[in-house]
Amino acid sequence: MLDLDTKNKLKEYLSLLEKDILIKLSVGSDEASKNMESFINEVSSLSNFIKVQKTSLERTPSFSINQVNKDFGISFAGVPLGHEFSSFILALLQVGGRKPKLDDNLISQIKNINDKLNFVTYVNLSCQICPDVVQTLNIMSVINPNISHTMVDGASFQDEVNAKNIMAVPTIYLNDDLFHSGRITIEEILEKLGINTTKNFSEQLFDVLVIGGGPAGASATIYAARKGIKTGLIAERIGGQVLDTSTIENVISVKSTTGTKLASDLEEHIKDYDATIIKGHKVKEISKTDYFNVTLENNTVINSKTVVIATGASWRNLNVPGEHELKTKGVAYCPHCDGPLFKGKDIAVVGGGNSGIEAAIDLAKIASHVTILEFLPELKADKVLQERLYKLPNVKVLTNVAVKEILGTEKVNGLIYTDRETSKEHRIDLEGVFVQIGLAPNTNWLGDFVERNKFGEILVDAKGATNVPGVFAAGDCTNSPYKQIIISMGSGATAALSAFNYLIRN
């Protein structure tokens, strides 16, 4: 199942194994089992460290990765090819003795977990964000024998996915209960388990605290740290919107990259500097006493002399009945991530701008039929995209319509829209709704702390300064007229240099 090039690369990785590995394989006589057996045999033939033993596991076909006398609780149900191939290699290496790349503080917090935690993550192999979650939970299983984790390929276990009504990946279950759906970091997992991962930070005073880890926040952090001042970065997730992007071709001097690669490059670059990274946490409030007091959602308060706000933007919600209730049950925002779950189904894309039409073109390859609903009398997307769209046989465009309600209980089964010309209501039967109506700045949490415009964007001057002395802002959360990676990086640098100047003068 592996081509020569992949085999050679895998062989190189497997030469890093330090301990013998035992793969326990649960297979039957069906086609999927044969595929899995041949995959495992191919892999084991590449290293003398790997032995295979047939057994019976909870799911067939599946396999678990263990040391010879020690079970590690890591299982894969479905052949981990596609984006999960890297999760498989990392699991082999980590069970085989290589230390996972993780902060020592987090490792000791994971080691201290005494409860039995049995995680199951449902993925699809073309999901770009799933491997992060799979790899995180695998690392937790390697560190603590009380924790186990199984990756389940939804395509190979359709009945299980349907029975659980899973319509978004990754979806994580913990001890048979729904734990989380979507991207999640190790810090967020630990917080959800009741572990405070940030208490040490409340004792420190930062010179600059950057809030947000997208291109703007990453750049601000690097620029501040290079000045030798005490720099902290709080980010719900490093990468920001870049993580929702597939190919990026306009970061000058980088001809082409992917969102995932750019996000990990940003993180690696930040780590080269002496900055404290507080990842997986959201800020909920900011106030001023002697210093700026930044409160996280877990109530830890972190103090700093200056602040750079770079919280970016997120997908805008439709705010119609059914949208919130049916999120991850047919209402989706990320076509790259969740598109494959709507294979052969009738779906809608709400929004006729560039992102909506790009999404519709992509989704039309997977879904049976795509209806596009645009509020204005005409699509707003670039002409070239519209031309491509109108060539597709399975799309229908409705303009001058307003979505009124998304229907369904357990999962989406329809949508009601109003024809704005006739005011008549219509119903479409469908199973998925992709909302693509643009982005809104992530600034509501600020309240009146800094001045914002009617769109919620923070007002900044040419130096990135807000109306509050000592508070600077950068990137998509500001009134910058263009929202792009390189522009955010530039404004992050400006804000950090301005914060440094402010510190010198005050």
Ligand SMILES: Cc1cc2nc3c(=O)[nH]c(=O)nc-3n(C[C@H](O)[C@H](O)[C@H](O)COP(=O)(O)OP(=O)(O)OC[C@H]3O[C@@H](n4cnc5c(N)ncnc54)[C@H](O)[C@@H]3O)c2cc1C
């Ligand atoms: C689908 C898509 C494709 C795109 N393609 C391109 C492209 O090809 N080229 C290009 O130049 N641009 C592209 N863009 C735009 C580009 O991604 C953004 O302009 C850029 O990411 C903005 O960077 P930012 O740092 O300002 O904000 P973001 O990238 O939005 O980052 C915001 C950061 O703040 C964090 N955050 C938010 N709220 C909080 C909080 N309360 N507490 C703590 N942290 C918080 C987030 O987790 C994140 O780390 C694309 C955008 C999208 C959505």
